[in-house]
Amino acid sequence: MANITTRPVTKLGIVGAGSVGTALAYAALIRDAARQVAIYDIDSARAEAEVLDLSHGTQFTGANTVTGGGNIDALAGADVIVITAGARQKPGQTRLDLAAANVRILESLMPALMEQAPEAVYILVTNPCDVLTVAAQKITGLPSNRIFSSGTVLDTSRLRLLVAQSAHVLMSSVHATIIGEHGDSEFPVWSSATIGPVPIREWQISGRQVFTDELLAAITDDVVNAAYKVIAGKGATNYAIGLAGVRIVEAVFQAQNAVLPVSALLRGEHGISGVALSLPSIVGSGGVYKMLEMPLDDGEQQALQNSAETLRNTMQNLGIG
Amino acid sequence: MANITTRPVTKLGIVGAGSVGTALAYAALIRDAARQVAIYDIDSARAEAEVLDLSHGTQFTGANTVTGGGNIDALAGADVIVITAGARQKPGQTRLDLAAANVRILESLMPALMEQAPEAVYILVTNPCDVLTVAAQKITGLPSNRIFSSGTVLDTSRLRLLVAQSAHVLMSSVHATIIGEHGDSEFPVWSSATIGPVPIREWQISGRQVFTDELLAAITDDVVNAAYKVIAGKGATNYAIGLAGVRIVEAVFQAQNAVLPVSALLRGEHGISGVALSLPSIVGSGGVYKMLEMPLDDGEQQALQNSAETLRNTMQNLGIG
Amino acid sequence: MANITTRPVTKLGIVGAGSVGTALAYAALIRDAARQVAIYDIDSARAEAEVLDLSHGTQFTGANTVTGGGNIDALAGADVIVITAGARQKPGQTRLDLAAANVRILESLMPALMEQAPEAVYILVTNPCDVLTVAAQKITGLPSNRIFSSGTVLDTSRLRLLVAQSAHVLMSSVHATIIGEHGDSEFPVWSSATIGPVPIREWQISGRQVFTDELLAAITDDVVNAAYKVIAGKGATNYAIGLAGVRIVEAVFQAQNAVLPVSALLRGEHGISGVALSLPSIVGSGGVYKMLEMPLDDGEQQALQNSAETLRNTMQNLGIG
Amino acid sequence: MANITTRPVTKLGIVGAGSVGTALAYAALIRDAARQVAIYDIDSARAEAEVLDLSHGTQFTGANTVTGGGNIDALAGADVIVITAGARQKPGQTRLDLAAANVRILESLMPALMEQAPEAVYILVTNPCDVLTVAAQKITGLPSNRIFSSGTVLDTSRLRLLVAQSAHVLMSSVHATIIGEHGDSEFPVWSSATIGPVPIREWQISGRQVFTDELLAAITDDVVNAAYKVIAGKGATNYAIGLAGVRIVEAVFQAQNAVLPVSALLRGEHGISGVALSLPSIVGSGGVYKMLEMPLDDGEQQALQNSAETLRNTMQNLGIG
Ligand SMILES: NC(=O)c1ccc[n+]([C@@H]2O[C@H](COP(=O)([O-])OP(=O)(O)OC[C@H]3O[C@@H](n4cnc5c(N)ncnc54)[C@H](O)[C@@H]3O)[C@@H](O)[C@H]2O)c1
Ligand SMILES: NC(=O)c1ccc[n+]([C@@H]2O[C@H](COP(=O)([O-])OP(=O)(O)OC[C@H]3O[C@@H](n4cnc5c(N)ncnc54)[C@H](O)[C@@H]3O)[C@@H](O)[C@H]2O)c1
Ligand SMILES: NC(=O)c1ccc[n+]([C@@H]2O[C@H](COP(=O)([O-])OP(=O)(O)OC[C@H]3O[C@@H](n4cnc5c(N)ncnc54)[C@H](O)[C@@H]3O)[C@@H](O)[C@H]2O)c1
Ligand SMILES: NC(=O)c1ccc[n+]([C@@H]2O[C@H](COP(=O)([O-])OP(=O)(O)OC[C@H]3O[C@@H](n4cnc5c(N)ncnc54)[C@H](O)[C@@H]3O)[C@@H](O)[C@H]2O)c1
Secondary structure, three states: OOOOOOOOOOOOEEEEHHHHHHHHHHHHHHHHOOOOOEEEEOOOOHHHHHHHHHHHHHHOOOOEEEEEEEEEEHHHOEEEEOOOOOOOOOOOOHHHHHHHHHHHHHHHHHHHHHOOOOOOEEOOOOOOHHHHHHHHHHHOOOOOOEEEEEOHHHHHHHHHHHHHHOOOOOHHHHEEEEEEEOOOOEEHHHOOOOOOOHHHHOOOEEEEEEOOHHHHHHHHHHHHHHHHHHHHHHHHHHHHHHHHHHHHHHHOOOOOEEEOOEEEEEHHHOOOEEEEOOEEEEEEEEEEEEEEOOOHHHHHHHHHHHHHHHHHHHHHOOOOO | OOOOOOOOOOOEEEOOOOHHHHHHHHHHHHHOOEEEEEOOOOOHHHHHHHHHHHHHHHHHHOEEEEEEEHHHHHHHOEEEEEOOOOOOOOOOHHHHHHHHHHHHHHHHHHHHHHHOOOOOOOEEEEOOOHHHHHHHHHHHOOOHHHEEEEOHHHHHHHHHHHHHHHHOHHHHHHHHHHEEEEOOOOOHHHHEEEEEEEEEOOOEEEEEEOHHHHHHHHHHHHHHHHHHHHHHHHHHOOOOHHHHHHHHHHHHHOOOOOOEEEEEEEEEEHHEEEEEEEOEEEEEEOOHHHOOOOOOOOOHHHHHHHHHHHHHHHHHHHOOO | OOOOOOOOOOOEEEOOHHHHHHHHHHHHHOOOOEEEEEEOOOOOOHHHHHHHHHHEEEHHHHOOOEEEEEEHHHHHHEEEEOOOOOOOOOOOOOOHHHHHHHHHHHHHHHHHHHHHHOOOOEOOOOHHHHHHHHHHHHHHHHHHHEEOOOOOHHHHHHHHHHHHHHHOHHHHHHOEEEEOOOOOOOOHHHOOOEOOOEEEEHHHHOOOEOOHHHHHHHHOOOOOOOHHHHHHHHHOOOOOHHHHHHHHHHHHHHHOEEOOOOEEEEOOOHOOEEEEEEEEEEOOOOEEEEOOOOOOOOHHHHHHHHHHHHHHHHHHOOOOO | OOOOOOOOOOOEEOOOOHHHHHHHHHHHHHHOOOOOEEOOOOHHHHHHHHHHHHHHHHOOOOEEEEEEEEEHHOOOOEEEEEEOOOOOOOOOOOHHHHHHHHHHHEEEEHHHHHHHOOHHHEEEOOOHHHHHHHHHHHHHHOHHHHHHOOHHHHHHHHHHHHHHHOOOOOOHEOOOOOEEOOOOOEEEEEEEEOOEEEHHHOOOOEEEEEOHHHHHHHHHHHHHHHHHHHHHHHOOOOHHHHHHHHHHHHHHHHOOOEEOEEEEEOHHHHHHHEEEEOOOOOEEEEEEEEOOOOOOOHHHHHHHHHHHHHHHHHHHHOOOO
C-alpha cells in the first residue's frame, strides 16, 4: 500500500516563543485551530524548549502537531502567521514607547517571512500593533487585507466581561465594541451597545437602571487600564491575548467572515486614511474583507478622529508614512 | 479501595423517542450537553431500539451514557426534561390543529413527570408549544420560569441563516430575532436588527443596499413557511429543532444566563399577560429568569399584540385559561 | 478591499439522504468535521428538505455549511465521499441479500462520482459493505487505499460498550476489536483484548473474574445480533453508524493515521487476498495506508479464514472477482 | 420572575498561580472542564493579575468563570483541588531535592484546604509528587482514593509521542505506559506495549522492525530526561503538565472511570505497600477507585521494586512514614 505520510491541511506559524506566542500556541493546539503549529524565535534554546513542552501535551489535544525552533524555515508554507516577536511592555512604559525597536525588527523579519510564506495572511500582535501594521504593510507591499493586527479584539473581550458581570448575562449576549487605537485613545461605542436586544442604558435589574453614566465611565476606565494592571501584577499579559489571537486565526482558517474589531489600514472609512486602527471588520479566509462603518454619536466621531490623530503623530515620530 | 460506581453529575430527560426526541438526544450526546441522557416513550419497542442505537455511538462522544425505554422512571431525578411527545405535524395541517390531542397527553403526562423529577426545569417542544406551555404550567402549578418552550429559537436560527447568506457573514455576527407565537403570526424585529454593529437596512455590498424592503419581506416569508417546506419534503422537521433544543438545555445546565427567544407565560411584558409567546429572555440554571422588553416600532408593537390575540383565541377554543 | 467570498477548506460529500446519510451529515456538522457538507440523493425532494432542515441548525454548529439536492454536481470537488445510497436492510433480511441491487447502483454511481471528485477518498457504508468495496474498486480502478468501507468500526464500538459496562470503565480504556466480515461471520479478537493494560480474562471486581467464557460468548452474540435488534425495533440503524462514519472521515481530513478496523481489499494479510474485510488499519489523509496483522490464536485464525470464505462465496454468487 | 443568580455546577480549585497552576487553569477554561475555576496563591498580587488575565479570555471559552487571589476562601466548596504550590525545580536540581520544603508547605496548607473543601478530591502536582501524596494523605487522614498525584500521566504522554512519531501513527493508537516513581527510577512497560493491536517489537515499516532494543532504550532515556531538557531551555515545564492535570480533572468531574497512570498509596499491589507510585488506575468521580496490576516481565518487576525502594528511602530521609 501507499507510503505512510501525513499531509498537514492547515499550518499556523507563530513568530516569537515568548509568553504571548506560547500561550497562543497552547490555545491553538487545545482548540485544534490548525493541524500544524510552528513556532520560530531568534532565541533557539527557548523556542526548542517551548516546542518540546507543548508537544508533550499533544496526547490530550487531538491529531495536531507542534514544531519549530531557531530556524525561520520552520514557518515554510504557513497559511497564517501571527507575529508576537518583540520587546515586551515594561511596568510604566506606554505601548507607543516600544515602537521604534519593533519597527526595526520588522524591517528584517518581514522580508524573511515573505520568503517562507508568500501566500500567508499576516496578523500582528506585537505592540504598538496599529503602527506596526502600517509599517509591515509598507515593508511587504502586501494588500492591506492580508496584513492586519489583533487590534481591540482583546480590549472588546475585557469590555464584554465587565458589562456581562454587571448585567448578569452570558458574555456572548453583550453586543458592545471598543474601537480606535489599541492603546490609551481607544473607547467603547456606548451609543449602540445592547444586551441581547436591549439598549445598554435601558437595562434594569429590579426596576433600577444598571448602566448609569458613572458605571459606563468606570467600565471604560477599567478596560483602558486593564493591561497596565495585569502587567503590574505579573509582568506581562499573555493568556487573554493568546485566546483573542486564536479567535482571529479561526476566522481565517474557517473562512468565517466573522465581524471582529481588528486593525487594518483605513482607506476613507469615517473619513480616515493612512493609519491603521480598529473598526468592526469582516475577517475570513483572505484576511480582512471590509472594515465596517457603524453609527457613532458626535462624541464618538470626535474620539475616533482623536485616536487617528494620536496614531498619525506616533507614525510621524517614527518616520512611517 | 472504594466501590466502583459512577455518579452522573447532570441528567437530561427526554419524553418522546420520535424523530425530534432522538435527534435531540443525538445532538446532546455529541455535544456532551449532559453526563446522562434518558429517553422515555410510551412506545417501548421504539424507545429501546433508539436507546440501543444511540448507545452504540457513545464510543465517539465522550464519557456520557444513554438509557431509557417504555418506563417513565427512566427519567427519575432528571435536572432538565424536554418534552417532544405528541402527534407530529402532518403536511397541510397548521400547528394549532394539533393542540387538543396534545393538551390531553399533557394532562396525564405532567403529573407523572413531576413525580419522577420534581426539581427539574421543563422545556416543551411539542406543538403548539406556546399554548402547551400555559396548559402545562396550569397542570403542574410550577412557577412560570421553570416551565417554558423552545419558542422561536429555531425560527430565529432560520432567520439568521438567511440574513447571513445575503450579507456574506458568519451567522453569529447577525443580531436579529423572531418574536411572538411559534407559528404563523410570528415576525422578525427588523427595526433593531444589525449585522455586526451595522443596522440591517444600511448594509451594503459594492455600494448597494442589500436588505431592501422586498428582500426583508421575502426573508420573513421564508422563515414563517420554512417548517411547511421541510415537512412537505421529508414528512417532519427534526435535526434543526434537535440542535435548538440542546442549545437551550446547555443554557440551563451551564447556568449561562444566555439571551434566547424562548416562550414562557407573560406577566405584563409589552402590556401582555396570560399567554406564553417568545421574547428574548434570560435563560439560566433556574430556567427563564426574565423576559426582556426590546424596542419595537409601531408595526412591530401591533404585530406582537396580534400574535398574543391569536394565541388567546386558540387557548379559548381549547378551554385553557 | 477584496470581494467577499468564502473558500471552503474541506468538503465532505455524502451520497444518500436517507436515515444514515442525514445522521452522518448531522454528526459531521455538530463535530465540525468539515467546512462544507454536501448531500446528493436521486430523490431530490427528500434531499432538499433534509439539507434545509440541517441548514436551519447551523447557527449552533460553527462556521460550516450544508448544501445539496438531486443533482450530483453538488459533490463537485469533495475531498471525501461517503456512500450510503442503497436499499435499507429490512427486518429478517440478511445483509448479503441486499447485495445484487446495490452492486447495480454502484455501476452507474461510481463513474458519475469519479467525474465530480476524481481526487476524493471514498468510504462505503451501504451494505454489504465488504463486497461492495471490492465491486467499487473494480468499477473505478482506484488504488485500494482510496476506496474502503466503514467495516467493523461500528461493531467494535458496540463491543467496547458492552465490555466497558461489565468492567465499569470508560469505553476508550477498552482495547478490543471485531474483525472479519461486517456481518454474521465477524468475531472479536479476545486473545489480545485488554482493559487498560490488563488482559480481559484477568479483569476482576471484588476478587472475582468478570469475563468468563460465558460472558465473552454472550457479548459476542450481542454484538453480532445488535443490528438485527435495532432494526426490529425502529426499522433501521442510523445514529451509531453516523458517528462511526464521521470518526473515519475525521481520520482522513485530519491526516490522523489512526488505527481503525475498516475494510479494504486484502493483499496477502493473514494469507488472504482478493476479498475486502476488516482488520485494524492505519487511516490517514490518503485513505488506508496499511492493514495490520495482529496476533491471533488458532481459533481466531480459523474464524478469519471462514469469514473470508463467506465473503468469497457471496462475491462468486454476485459475479464479482 | 426569579432573581438572576448563577449556580456553578462544578468548581475546580487550583493552589498556586505559578507557571503550572495558570497553564492548568487556562487549559481547564479552554476545554470547559469546570463551570468555575478558582485560583489561590500566597502571592496575592500575582494571583490577582493571573486571574484578571485569564478572565479577559473567557469571552472565547464558553460559559465558565475564573476567580481567586490571595485569600484561601476563594476555594470554598471546590469539588476538585489541584495543588501546584511549591518551589519550582531549578536547573540541575533533582525532583527529590525539593521535597523537604514542600512537605512543610503541605503541613500548613492541607488543613486549611480541608476547611474550605472537605468533600473535594485532591490531586497533587507539586514535586516530588509521589512522596508528597503520602505526606498529604497522612496530614489529612483522607482515604487514599481521594488524595493522589498526577504521577506518570505526563511521562506517559511523552512516551506515546515518541512512539507515535517513530511508528507514524496517531498518539491515541499507541498503548504504552510509564509506571513507578515520577522521577529518575520510572520506566516504560515495553513487554505489553502495542501499536493498535500489534506488539511494539513486531511493528514494521517497509518490512523492517522499527522498535529495536536500541530505539526502545533511546526512547526510555528521552522520556526520563525530558523534564530536565525543557527546564534547561525555559526554566520550568508548564504547558504539558497543565493539560495532563486537566485530563485527570475531567476523569473526576465526568465520572469517567478512565484508566490513567496516577500515583496513590499502594496497599499490596505487586507486593508493595506504604509508598505512592504510579500504576494504571481507574479514576472517576470519587478519585482513584482501583490501582491495576498489569503483567510485567522479570526486569520490569525488578524495576518496579527498585522504584518503590527509591521512594521509601526518600520518605525515610524526610521522616515520612
Ligand atoms: N496586541 C495585544 O493586544 C498584545 C497583548 C499582549 C502583548 N502584546 C505584545 O506582544 C509582544 C510579545 O510579548 P511577550 O510577553 O510574548 O514578550 P516576550 O519577551 O516574552 O517574547 C518576545 C519574544 O520575541 C522574540 N524575538 C525578538 N526579536 C525577534 C526576532 N527578530 N525574530 C524572532 N523572534 C524574536 C524574543 O526572543 C522573545 O522570545 C510585545 O510587543 C507585547 O507588547 C500585545
Ligand atoms: N417547537 C418546535 O420548534 C418543533 C419543531 C419540530 C417538531 N415539533 C413538534 O415536536 C413533536 C414531536 O415530533 P416528532 O417528529 O418527534 O413526532 P414523532 O411522531 O416522531 O414522535 C412523537 C413520539 O411521542 C410519543 N408519545 C406520544 N404520546 C406519548 C406519551 N403520552 N408519553 C410518551 N411518549 C409519547 C410517540 O410514541 C412518538 O414516539 C410534534 O408535536 C411536533 O409538531 C416542534
Ligand atoms: N455499514 C454499516 O455499518 C451500516 C449501518 C447501517 C446502515 N447501513 C446501510 O446503509 C444503507 C443506507 O441505509 P438507510 O437507512 O440510510 O436507507 P434509506 O433507505 O433511508 O436511504 C437510502 C437513500 O439512498 C438513496 N438512493 C438510492 N439509490 C441512489 C442512487 N443511485 N443515487 C443516490 N441516492 C440513491 C435513496 O433515495 C434513499 O434516500 C443501507 O444499505 C444499509 O444497510 C450500513
Ligand atoms: N508532577 C509533575 O509532573 C510536574 C510537572 C511540572 C512541574 N511540577 C511541579 O509543580 C510545582 C510548581 O511549579 P511552577 O513552575 O508552577 O512553580 P512556580 O514557582 O511558578 O509557582 C509556584 C507557586 O506556588 C506558590 N506558593 C508557594 N507556597 C504556597 C502556599 N503555601 N500556598 C499557596 N501558594 C503557594 C508560589 O507563590 C508560586 O506562585 C513545582 O513543584 C514543580 O516541580 C510538577
